[in-house]
Amino acid sequence: MNYDVIGIGNAMVDVISPAPDTFLDQMGITKGIMQLIERDRAELLYASMSERTEAPGGSVANTIAGIGELGLQTAFIGKVKDDALGKFYADALDKAGTAFPLPPQDVDLPTSRSMIFVSPDGERSMNTYLGAGADISSADVPNVFGNGLLFLEGYLFDKDEGKTAFSEAAAKMKAAGGRSAITISDPFCAERHRDDFKRLIAEDMDIAIGNDAEWKTLYETDDLDAALRQAAEVCDIVACTRSGDAVWVQQGAQRFEAEVIPVTPVDATGAGDQFAAGFLYGVCTGKPLDVAAQMGVMCAAEVIGHLGPRPEANMLAAFKTAGLV
Numbered sequence: 001m002n003y004d005v006i007g008i009g010n011a012m013v014d015v016i017s018p019a020p021d022t023f024l025d026q027m028g029i030t031k032g033i034m035q036l037i038e039r040d041r042a043e044l045l046y047a048s049m050s051e052r053t054e055a056p057g058g059s060v061a062n063t064i065a066g067i068g069e070l071g072l073q074t075a076f077i078g079k080v081k082d083d084a085l086g087k088f089y090a091d092a093l094d095k096a097g098t099a100f101p102l103p104p105q106d107v108d109l110p111t112s113r114s115m116i117f118v119s120p121d122g123e124r125s126m127n128t129y130l131g132a133g134a135d136i137s138s139a140d141v142p143n144v145f146g147n148g149l150l151f152l153e154g155y156l157f158d159k160d161e162g163k164t165a166f167s168e169a170a171a172k173m174k175a176a177g178g179r180s181a182i183t184i185s186d187p188f189c190a191e192r193h194r195d196d197f198k199r200l201i202a203e204d205m206d207i208a209i210g211n212d213a214e215w216k217t218l219y220e221t222d223d224l225d226a227a228l229r230q231a232a233e234v235c236d237i238v239a240c241t242r243s244g245d246a247v248w249v250q251q252g253a254q255r256f257e258a259e260v261i262p263v264t265p266v267d268a269t270g271a272g273d274q275f276a277a278g279f280l281y282g283v284c285t286g287k288p289l290d291v292a293a294q295m296g297v298m299c300a301a302e303v304i305g306h307l308g309p310r311p312e313a314n315m316l317a318a319f320k321t322a323g324l325v
Helices: 021-027 039-048 059-069 084-095 131-135 154-158 160-175 187-192 194-203 212-218 224-234 271-284 289-304 315-321
Strands: 005-008 012-018 034-036 053-057 074-077 112-118 124-129 149-153 179-183 207-211 237-242 245-251 254-258
Touching: 005 059, 005 160, 012 084, 039 112, 039 124, 053 059, 053 084, 059 074, 059 149, 059 179, 059 271, 059 315, 112 131, 131 154, 149 154, 149 160, 149 271, 154 160, 154 187, 154 194, 160 179, 160 194, 179 271, 187 194, 187 212, 194 212, 194 224, 207 212, 207 271, 212 224, 212 237, 224 237, 224 245, 237 271, 237 289, 245 289, 254 289, 271 289, 289 315
Parallel strands: 005 074, 005 149, 012 112, 034 124, 149 179, 179 207, 207 237
Antiparallel strands: 012 053, 112 124, 237 245, 245 254
16 A cells, blocks of 8 residues: 555544633643643543543644545554553544554553643643653554655654654655655754754655744744754755744745634644644645645644544635635
């Protein structure tokens, strides 16, 4: 099977629950950020959730699901335990039409999960237990490479095994005639692994996506323009989301822009992931970069308008209506 887009990321079950600010205070949860938690706290928070919605998540997995919904052939490589949540994850991906070539494993750590508490104002507070999914290595990556696009998750860059797996996967993709892309994922990732990240983007990546904080952190500058130009000197396509401001895409000396669509946020979960889905769909289907960026903006706007990190509307139909395809 030759896939259009293959993702490698942390296979994470999102467990989403509405929660008032008083509950966050009570449980000692800092509002609006992602906190890493240990196994016992994960179990406590899971038990304390009122209405639970479970969904297969993880940043790159959300992106891959969005690209699959747009009609491309997709696969996601992530590590889950053969426990209830792991089996749920594999089944859910399969039902959604995304191949999951690494079946649930008999490993020590439970399947990764993120308890996401959504406040009445739409702000999300994520409590993430990394579990089995963070331990991916080259040995876990099946040889499914072809002439499509490989999309990698910056979060997995935290461990040496992940770094090696990424470089090896990108090399195999290149040998098969494909391209590779990465999402920086988090300013802390950029801070902790700056040199390795910069080397990966320069040597192995064709496309890199981040937000303004991530790019400025990576290149140690307050000048976003300078950071993107530095990145574009070593990487073919560099995309930057800027919260409520226009998205910038840099290719060489050329700058493309896409205005954002004002939306009242219901739940910001997955906005960056779905921007990546629309943008990479545009790139994979040969659209000009300003059109690809517009597609990304539309996917992000759609997902902010409801609970959950994946689109509910038919985005391909929306692109047609907007005259983008």
